Amino acid sequence: MIKNKKVHIAKLFWKITFKNKAVYILTFIVGILLAYAVFSGWENFKTQKEIRIKYQEQARQDWLDNPDKHPHRMAHYGHYAFRPKTPLSVFDFGMESFLGSSIFLEAHVQNPTNFSEAEFSTGMLRFGEISIAMILQILLPLLIFFLGFQSIASERENGTLKILMSQGLSRKELLEGKSLGMILVMSTLYFPIIIITVFLWALLQEVNISTDQVYRLLLIVVMYFVYLSVFCIISVIISALSKTSKTALTSSIGVWLLLTILLPRAGQSLGSYLYQSPSKAKFNAQIENDVVKTGDSHNPDDTHYQALKDSILEVYDVDSVTQLPFNYSGLVMKEGEKITAEIHNDHLKRLRGIYARQNSFSRYLAFIDPYMGIKNLSMALTGTDYNSFMDFQDQAEQYRYHLAQSLNDLQIKHVSNSAKSSADPDYALDKKHWGMIEDFKYQPLQIGMALRSELISFLSLLFWVLLLVLTLNRLSKTIKIL
Amino acid sequence: MKLLFINFIRSNSVEIGLSFIVLAGIISLLVGKQHIEKINRSIDETARYQQEHIERHAEYNKDDLGLMLYYIKFSLVNSTPALNALSIGQRDVNPSVKSVTIRTLEAQKYDSDLNNPYNLFIGNIDFSFVLIFLFPLLIISFTYNIISEEKESGIWKIIAVQSKNPLGFVLKSFGVRLLVTIGTLLFLYAITVPILGIAPDTTFLTFFLVSVLYILVWFAICFFVASLQKSSNFNAIILLSIWILLVFVLPAAINNDLQSRYPIPEALETTVKQRRGYHEKWDMDKELTMDKFYAHYPQFKKFTLPEGDFSWLWYYAMQQMGDDETSEQSTALREKLGQRNTAASWIAQFIPTLHLQLSLNDIAKSGLDNQLHFLDETGRFHERLRLYFYPKIFSEAAVASENWDDFKVEVFSDETPINRTRLYTPLLIFIVLFGTLGWFIFKRKVHLL
Numbered sequence: 001m002i003k004n005k006k007v008h009i010a011k012l013f014w015k016i017t018f019k020n021k022a023v024y025i026l027t028f029i030v031g032i033l034l035a036y037a038v039f040s041g042w043e044n045f046k047t048q049k050e051i052r053i054k055y056q057e058q059a060r061q062d063w064l065d066n067p068d069k070h071p072h073r074m075a076h077y078g079h080y081a082f083r084p085k086t087p088l089s090v091f092d093f094g095m096e097s098f099l100g101s102s103i104f105l106e107a108h109v110q111n112p113t114n115f116s117e118a119e120f121s122t123g124m125l126r127f128g129e130i131s132i133a134m135i136l137q138i139l140l141p142l143l144i145f146f147l148g149f150q151s152i153a154s155e156r157e158n159g160t161l162k163i164l165m166s167q168g169l170s171r172k173e174l175l176e177g178k179s180l181g182m183i184l185v186m187s188t189l190y191f192p193i194i195i196i197t198v199f200l201w202a203l204l205q206e207v208n209i210s211t212d213q214v215y216r217l218l219l220i221v222v223m224y225f226v227y228l229s230v231f232c233i234i235s236v237i238i239s240a241l242s243k244t245s246k247t248a249l250t251s252s253i254g255v256w257l258l259l260t261i262l263l264p265r266a267g268q269s270l271g272s273y274l275y276q277s278p279s280k281a282k283f284n285a286q287i288e289n290d291v292v293k294t295g296d297s298h299n300p301d302d303t304h305y306q307a308l309k310d311s312i313l314e315v316y317d318v319d320s321v322t323q324l325p326f327n328y329s330g331l332v333m334k335e336g337e338k339i340t341a342e343i344h345n346d347h348l349k350r351l352r353g354i355y356a357r358q359n360s361f362s363r364y365l366a367f368i369d370p371y372m373g374i375k376n377l378s379m380a381l382t383g384t385d386y387n388s389f390m391d392f393q394d395q396a397e398q399y400r401y402h403l404a405q406s407l408n409d410l411q412i413k414h415v416s417n418s419a420k421s422s423a424d425p426d427y428a429l430d431k432k433h434w435g436m437i438e439d440f441k442y443q444p445l446q447i448g449m450a451l452r453s454e455l456i457s458f459l460s461l462l463f464w465v466l467l468l469v470l471t472l473n474r475l476s477k478t479i480k481i482l
Numbered sequence: 483m484k485l486l487f488i489n490f491i492r493s494n495s496v497e498i499g500l501s502f503i504v505l506a507g508i509i510s511l512l513v514g515k516q517h518i519e520k521i522n523r524s525i526d527e528t529a530r531y532q533q534e535h536i537e538r539h540a541e542y543n544k545d546d547l548g549l550m551l552y553y554i555k556f557s558l559v560n561s562t563p564a565l566n567a568l569s570i571g572q573r574d575v576n577p578s579v580k581s582v583t584i585r586t587l588e589a590q591k592y593d594s595d596l597n598n599p600y601n602l603f604i605g606n607i608d609f610s611f612v613l614i615f616l617f618p619l620l621i622i623s624f625t626y627n628i629i630s631e632e633k634e635s636g637i638w639k640i641i642a643v644q645s646k647n648p649l650g651f652v653l654k655s656f657g658v659r660l661l662v663t664i665g666t667l668l669f670l671y672a673i674t675v676p677i678l679g680i681a682p683d684t685t686f687l688t689f690f691l692v693s694v695l696y697i698l699v700w701f702a703i704c705f706f707v708a709s710l711q712k713s714s715n716f717n718a719i720i721l722l723s724i725w726i727l728l729v730f731v732l733p734a735a736i737n738n739d740l741q742s743r744y745p746i747p748e749a750l751e752t753t754v755k756q757r758r759g760y761h762e763k764w765d766m767d768k769e770l771t772m773d774k775f776y777a778h779y780p781q782f783k784k785f786t787l788p789e790g791d792f793s794w795l796w797y798y799a800m801q802q803m804g805d806d807e808t809s810e811q812s813t814a815l816r817e818k819l820g821q822r823n824t825a826a827s828w829i830a831q832f833i834p835t836l837h838l839q840l841s842l843n844d845i846a847k848s849g850l851d852n853q854l855h856f857l858d859e860t861g862r863f864h865e866r867l868r869l870y871f872y873p874k875i876f877s878e879a880a881v882a883s884e885n886w887d888d889f890k891v892e893v894f895s896d897e898t899p900i901n902r903t904r905l906y907t908p909l910l911i912f913i914v915l916f917g918t919l920g921w922f923i924f925k926r927k928v929h930l931l
Contacts, residue, residue, distance in 0.1 A: 051747045055750040128730060250623075272598065
């Protein structure tokens, strides 16, 4: 019986909402936007994917086409790593536009990740991009507020609330019924939309969809449902707390602005204000200084390399490096590569530490602002977040190191000590070696890793559900009927 | 009028709205200040480290100028006008300093800055954000219930009876709110001068004027919506929807469209091709490379290739080929970016929010246009360095013969003039359009007033 009343209220609310013609107009507009988001997202994904695959293959072909030459020439020839776009980026562009797409991988140098979309954009990019995620994260909550602000406040204004109560409806039933009704209304809009987009997305895929992607998608569908339900309940609570439907509307709009526009920027600004990150010049100079301190192969008088030379001469019992049974300058470069890579990675780790502290505000903000929770979680699930990007950078750096050291090993083994320069054709190495070094292939993070990095965001959304249920409970004791 | 003013300003929600926007404005100025400080720090550090870096390599490679110039980088700074603090634009993404060696330019021209992408992604609360996003909300909250509120509370009948000219009352109500809004804007601009140390010159005035016009656009829109004489709730929803359309939906949709209409495969093409252009020369007949090099720079024909496997003349000629053989792709890339920029400014004329953002970026030298000019100048800077050092390397000049202290960081200042007609006209058209539209609807519906 009790359950029936609640369900009855919910059904009634659903019916009334869909009697309003404005709902159809708003839903229609959102529908058009979604269709546009799917197709422009797909278009962009396809173009970018093709471009990157084409040049990744081109870069490899160029590498293989090299004739016999000195291995160190190949170490400078290097390779490129082009960041592949994840198929799920069609849903959520995430940070894609602000992340570089290509790294040149060569010996001695850790090059920056270049060519982000933002570097070639006008100021327009700052208004954001239309993606399915953006519509679900920003526009749908507002639509929910528009549909929900009257739920209780207008019944109070009309005096119908008094009648309902006198007929034996409890406050708890009222609040829960209205919340349920709101969630029902939202589901009627959300599920068809999301099912169609998932279906369209699957249709557009030219390759098989992996199980990893299926899990990701499922989780996306569920978590967005949780997120939107949070907004449904918030809208009922605001309506219950407002004297008139006008104050309910203005407060809802205020809350929406705060959560989606102001808090995210304020949190990140505070983070970057408190934790200063170094300039590129300083970062590079610090690395250079550390290299000089540890051992600088460019310095003819460097003590580290002097010691290395002395010890090797002693072990092999020879007077000069030219008498060694292996290529000495290859060995020096191998040692140099090891030192600079270690120092660079060390500094990079510290830099990322600063960035992580800057971003921690945005991360923990999710407990105040569910928008940040879903934003971070959604990016992680679609592989468009900073973690996925760092993973790409790390894999590229590992490949670079492996490439440089493999070529140093070839030089140590095959090149004579009497070779004066890498231009000397007499000491060229057979080109068959180039194909033996495998191509760079990025392995995307698995869903488990993605979730682990966004555990906080995941928990924050659950926290919100709990918080709102508790608030509803408390409110059912204190809410004013008149 | 005076009563209207007092009545308006004493309202609780107005006080909240005003203090909120002033707070946001002050925060935005601090954000801008931090942005400028960050750039200046970066420039100072670049200058200091460039000095140390050159000194160190002059020491290590004291017998080999060619080898020294293989390593050392020279920096060019994109000068940052103080106004940049008000409209950060793309200056947080794009580096304000470019450091290059005299080797292949295409391999280093687009090197990105060191940034936390999350900061770029979330976006800045700079003054242009407060102006473009938040001021319209203030205006909407001030005006969405003009007349409708009076009608809903029943006061309107009294006003209509007492006042001979109800439309005049409406205009005065709008006037009061306009004055308060402009006053707030003026206040924020006034504190900008001491906080950011911006000189109140004509550029600053232009910046201010275009902001005022933008605010007038929003008042005109609100005036138009009020003329429809619907309920307060209806007005609020419609105005907010217009706001969302103008600050989210339209700019974002156009951005998506521009990205897919002007994809830039040329960027990756150039970068992959320059590698081959340079490296394949190692395996070719030296004469082939030298012929091409001499054809580009006939003035260096007097330097002939020395005996032996390796020489710096040959080396830098090979490096030069990395650029020469990608000039077609590089030009295509530059053209594509120019097209993106032109298409964006053209379409922005029809969308006031977009127009204002792009215009403010142009005035503050923080847009794509400025970035492209800076890249062009980086090319010229690089060429100057080459022309200066090439003959010295080829004639094997001594490292010590150069006064390395003279190689300071150079500064590029973008002096592209602002087209004021293009700046003001679109906004004026919007003001006149919505203003007169509202006026006529009010006149027609005057019996409802």
